[in-house]
Amino acid sequence: MRHEDYLSFFYTGSQEGLQVDVVPTWYLFVPMQESTLVDEVRGRKKQPRITGIIVLYQTVAGAVFQQKQRAEAREFAERIALYIQNDQLRRRQIRSSDYLKQLQNISTAFPTSVQLATLVTTVHDFASNMVDVSSMLITLYDRDIKMIYEVFATQNGRPVDNLPENPHAIPPQDRPVWWRVTQEEKKTLLLDLTHHELGDYDELLIGTWGDQRKAGSFLLLPMKMFNRVIGSLCIT
Secondary structure, three states: OEHHHHHHHHOOOOOOOOOOOOOOOEEEEEEEEOOOHHHHHOOOOOOOOEEEEEEEEEOOOOOOOOHHHHHHHHHHHHHHHHHHHHHHHHHHHHHHHHHHHHHHHHHHHOOOOOOHHHHHHHHHHHHHHHOOOOOEEEEEEEOOOOEEEEEEEEEOOEEOOOOOOOOEEEOHHHOHHHHHHHHHHOOOEEEEHHHOOOOOOHHHHEEOOEEOOOOOEEEEEEEEEOOEEEEEEEEO
């Protein structure tokens, strides 16, 4: 690609005040594509994902990129893409290992004598390390006395005071939407609140943790013990 074509294609602003110390004569664009070799070996077709673009340019008048140079550029682009992919896999394995350690710490707390405030705080810290959490609400259901308890909440990153020590008790008939989603449908609920019609799930978005209807997204995860839902974890 010539310099004039490069400017007309990539530079949409006014070119009058544009100053270039060295004007390239030719550009070569080499996409860095994600390797799909493993998928091909397993007989699966996968569209390669573009992880970046390498831009090379010539500054010698009349010089163009020869076929050998183009082949070498593609080879180096493949190497760089493979390095990036391996680094992403390594980081993912490290994160998974950290998550498993935190989950193990949570699970080992159940057989011991542990305060509810300590346990729900640990759950909050674990979830916050996994995703970007603005607000959180942990709700439990007591089947013996048939009451819903809001035991932990944060609003815009700040914990709601004294909630673990004095949880809010709510009868199921006052939370019909929560009951339907967690006890009847038993499903994960993910809402994009920027494109969601208000009204249907307002019950889940308003309450102890403030008004979350203007948040970007909402996620409700049922907390299960075997095939029973014992509560929910809601985050925005």
